[in-house]
Amino acid sequence: MENVIAHKTENGVALAQAWAGLEAAKPGIRIREAAKELGSSEAALVATTVGKNAIRLNNDWKGLVSRLPELGHVMSLTRNDSCILEHKGAFEKISIGGSGAGVGTVIGPIESRMFFYAWHVAFAVEQEKSGRRLVSLQVFDKAGDAIMKVYMQEGKSDYDAFRRLVEDFTSEDQSQEQFTEPYAVKTYAAEPDAEELLYDWADLQDTHDFHSMLTKHQVHRHHAMELAHGPFTYPVDAISTKLILESASKTKLPIMIFVGNRGNIQIHQDKVRTIRVLERGHNGVETWLNVLDPAFNMHLRQDTVGSAWVVKKPTRDGLVTSVEVYDHNKDLVVSFFGLRKPGQRELEEWRTLVSSLPTLS
The missing domain is CATH 3.40.1570.10 (HemS/ChuS/ChuX like domains)
Structure with a gap:
């Protein structure tokens, strides 16, 4: 059955204010938790910082992924609601194939299988957290959930390459509001053989x-x-x-x-x-x-x-x-x-x- 819930767009200013209030009440709250408490999405929260410490990227996913090795030694993070994996190293051997949107295969210190049909929006993000400067690429699906984050590593990553990548993939759209759409609930056979x-x-x-x-x-x-x-x-x-x-x-x-x-x-x-x-x-x-x-x-x-x-x-x-x-x-x-x-x-x-x-x- 097709999901009948329409696209949802967040008012960027109101959401930013609500997020700031939540962080003041709960210092150190993680962005994923904040999004849930606010009834929003992580992508929508990141979008409120566009023009300040985030830049929207375009959706040339194959081109973007093919450039990741230029960043050198980074940290790649993939998670779901219950588990997180983090690897430090370089994106080395990357191959992109498959029909339609394609699949990216990464082999090396960082190993991944990327399914581009689910990639919806990405940002380059620079923020201060606990006295540290965090610079990252962050990719989200259409529901606003994080797919993958790539964090630069001070003294090991190539920040010039990061700046060139961001310049080459910056989107014309730099709005602070993010459209999200919930995924339809999958249906299965009631009584499989x-x-x-x-x-x-x-x-x-x-x-x-x-x-x-x-x-x-x-x-x-x-x-x-x-x-x-x-x-x-x-x-x-x-x-x-x-x-x-x-x-x-x-x-x-x-x-x-x-x-x-x-x-x-x-x-x-x-x-x-x-x-x-x-x-x-x-x-x-x-x-x-x-x-x-x-x-x-x-x-x-x-x-x-x-x-x-x-x-x-x-x-x-x-x-x-x-x-x-x-x-x-x-x-x-x-x-x-x-x-x-x-x-x-x-x-x-x-x-x-x-x-x-x-x-x-």
Whole structure:
């Protein structure tokens, strides 16, 4: 069913005043939280600063992404409501293909899969925060949610290249009001054929075929976990995320971590070292599981985790095992794999770690 809610535009002046009032009442509040409290969007808040410390960029997404390597050593951030990945390094090998709006593939210290059909608006932003100058590129979808942010690193990034990039991609539109549009709620088959789903699941040849299989059967990903319970999936305790990271750190086991949203998936492919659980947030109840390594940070909000599933996918390289973590709305938050490349079999150490996780009935 098509969403009947019309486009929403924010009054830039009124929104800026409301945001300033909220920041005065709650110093240090994060922009994503502020947007929710104000009933607005993050993109709309950023737009109120256009002409002061933000510049609208045009929508030449392929051209923009192809220029990211010029920035040198940066920090790339991708998040959803529950999990954040941050990598420091350079955008190295970038390829852009696919039909229509296309897909961008980034390989190197920063690894991403970019889906340009969801990219709607971008800004170059320069702000002072806690005595630091933060310079970034920020991309948002049509609902105003952040897709990706790229932060310059003092003493390591090429700020001249940043200025040239902004000059080349500045939009003619420099308004302080942002149009947003909510996404239509996806519909799925009320009663998918479990037998046919499991037949196709057993015939998988590559992990990348999994999404198309779900689309073919019009089944929600979490519902697929339930339908495949036994042959290919089983639930584990939500504490498994912490156990995975702590065990991988202790044994120096290289793993893969996938975190995404509508427009970008960021991927970690390496070891993890420093694992910490911290509380933060203005309500004092947010519990975050963190990886705090020099070139990689992960932040997982544990109080939003609803379930975790072990998932087994047959491939031409043998069985591939992952752990998928879902929030209370049954949306995918983060996925964990043992590090492997196409043509390689899965690490036995990873399978051993997964088999040790506490199972649920």
